[in-house]
Amino acid sequence: MIKIKNLHANVEGNEILRGINLDVNPGEIHAIMGPNGSGKSTLANVLAGHEAYEITEGEILFKEKDIVEMEPDERAREGLFLAFQYPIEIPGVSNSVFLRTALNEIRKHNGEEEISAKDFLNLIKEKSEVLGMDSSLISRSVNEGFSGGEKKRNEILQLLMLDPKLAVLDETDSGLDIDALKIVAHGVNKFKAEDKAVILVTHYQRLLDYIIPDFVHVLYKGKIVKSGDKSLALELEEKGYDWIIKEQPVAV
């Protein structure tokens, strides 16, 4: 699904990613963990094409196409989705208009017809129900006046509506209480399929009780320094990150 090779990226001249290598196959869930400042969110944003980050080296092959030069909207239409750590409010633009526009752009890209108003309404109702969201939300402005938890839930609603190939979730668990966390996890598990992949960026192991990863990677100073299965996440929960950091060779 996605192959990241020796990825280096800068923000404002500082190198944040220093040679990431990662292979994610269809059907897999990968968790990216690591201490604050290790580059987790940078990786998520670089994958989605944020302009503030400059890729200096390496490549990102998404469905075997190099997407490094692709605009964020092109990547999305290709089937890449980023759930934001801090979703943005868009006053004056309703959820339904926003999602219908996005969905139709993706459908157009895939050579499909635009979705009818009726089918769209049915689809959004169905997906809202999965997440226990009130359908009145459809006509409200995107994220405007939403609580932190509602915003995160809305990200997952967008994920289910747009139905991408690869979902990158950037700290979707942060700021959620246990009930909201379960709902979000339920949504992600609904998304999970043989032809889909998920990259979960998270600081805590908690979410991984509900979304079981196939692989866990530890990011430290812009590199993946350790990979394992879900037991690695439990070990990190118990022992913190220090033992991994200590294993690292001291920079000369």
Added chain:
Amino acid sequence: MSQDNIKKWYLDNYNKFEKVIGTDSLNSLRKNAKNDFDSSEFPTKKNEEWKYTSVSPILKHEFIPSPLLANENKILDEIDSYKIPNLETHLLVFINGIFDPNLSSIGKLPDGVIVDSFYNQTQLNSEFIKKYISMNGGRDNSFNLLNNSFTYDGLVVYLPKNKLIEEPIHVLNIAISDESKTLIQPRNLIIAEEHSEAKIITEYIGLTEIEYFTNILTEISVDENANVTFYKIQNETNDAFHIDKTDIIQKESSVFNHFSLSFGGKIARNDINTKLDGENIELHLYGLYLGNEDQHIDHHTFIDHAKPNCESNELYKGILDDKARGVFSGKILVNQIAQKTNAFQSNKSVLLSNDASIDAKPQLEIYADDVKCSHGATVGKLDEQAFFYIRSRGVPEESARSMLIRAFVDDVVSEIKINPLKEKVNHTIFEHLHREEF
């Protein structure tokens, strides 16, 4: 053209105008204004209030006051297309500043309510006009005096005590002269007595390729407990000049909402002066200015908190593209006796191009000690993080930008409580910015 030459031009036109009009009840008012005009000077950039706006391009043209022009008989058969879709209104149409009864449809009004042309009222009801006209006085410059000298037509709304007009009044001012450079000078008078209520939409549009000049004077009186909302949609051509002075006096416990929605004009200047002359008054001033090409759009607002316990809220937002220039000057004066005043002012502008600019000048002058006042002005580009967010959902760049424009203007647009008007304004925003609508 020098100041003296252009003044002479208008004074000569005054003499012609006086002959055309003959004798009527407003002769002395006009004559006094003409004499004041004669001894006045058009403002220059040396004048603090005109520091950012040069009127010299306006003074280069010899505009002919529209009452002196023969009716061009341009047939306007598509008047319906200028109505606000899905909205019942009391419609008044002015062509080049002159009321056109055939195109208008004022409809039925409650007893005692007057919605009419200024000219008709000077003929029918001159005592009434003389009682209220120039009630505010002062703060006049050459442009205002020029309007006063040629006082002829405009809008009159009179709401007696306890009267309510449910449907909005829609005033459509259309400039259509294709032959002469026209000076259009509406003189508007709105009197809302105690406990009365009305919504007024005044719209200025141009259907001509040549330059013209709209020079407006509007006086609004909002008595105790009255509730008036005044929408001004300025959608002149980009070759037009537009100067508007609106004076408002509010009395105790009244509510007044003013919207200045500015789209057109090569040079557009709006002075909105409000006096809160009673307690427990609520005032809202909303503004939008959208400039493209080499437009220059200037708003000067002045709020005089003369009495205690009043609240004023001001929100002005602008989007400037190409080489457009915006000016916002907002002055709030809180007099010594105006304790417990709440006054809030916010001005935000977005520049869509590197050549666009804005001069923002908020001013608070506070002489009372127990007040809550704040002001803020920001200038920036469209929110980049939001831009990324929208695009990350597959929405292309242009549509994403339109969504951000919609989002930026939303806190002003959402205050428009007449839905068909809100739709129309949204439509005009995108049309004017040449962007895909959202």
